[in-house]
Amino acid sequence: MKKEEVPQDNSNLSSNNMKELCYATDENGNYTTALSTGWEPKTIALENSIQDINERIEAAKAGVKNGTLSPIVYFMEVHKMDWMTLAGYVGMWTWRVKRHGKPSVFKKMNDKMLAKYAEAFEISVAELKNYKGE
Structure with missing residues (x-):
């Protein structure tokens, strides 16, 4: 996924001002890191686990x-x-x-x-x- 496409959905991470480190590609196609506040499928899985x-x-x-x-x-x-x-x-x-x-x-x-x-x-x-x- 491209760096600008890294998901920034609301999750349990965002409520604690935490971010997750993800790998993405920059404008030259090289791998780099980007911070994400979460993405919906992961948030749903985490909430189900906590429940x-x-x-x-x-x-x-x-x-x-x-x-x-x-x-x-x-x-x-x-x-x-x-x-x-x-x-x-x-x-x-x-x-x-x-x-x-x-x-x-x-x-x-x-x-x-x-x-x-x-x-x-x-x-x-x-x-x-x-x-x-x-």
Whole structure:
């Protein structure tokens, strides 16, 4: 695309005075860079992703509140992690981290184990232990 054709649609980037670096061709046909505030297809995809993340956070919050999920699942979603990513942060096998997503297992965890999760989520052990989905 030519430098003057780089899209400048309103997006989440433009609301934060941020711009994205794009490659384009100049008047001589040479590659150069140009700044873009966004383009419609990317904005739609980003908004859909954010909506999906927010729905997963709300579902995890409801799961903690009704006792079907541990607070680990909620904070994992808030921090946009999946099981494998969280396992890497806490230095455990993925299957073990998934087990900790069960309220019955979570209640039996000691503070040393909870401290690993609290550090990954940048919260205190007390916040992690006392989160009730509210």
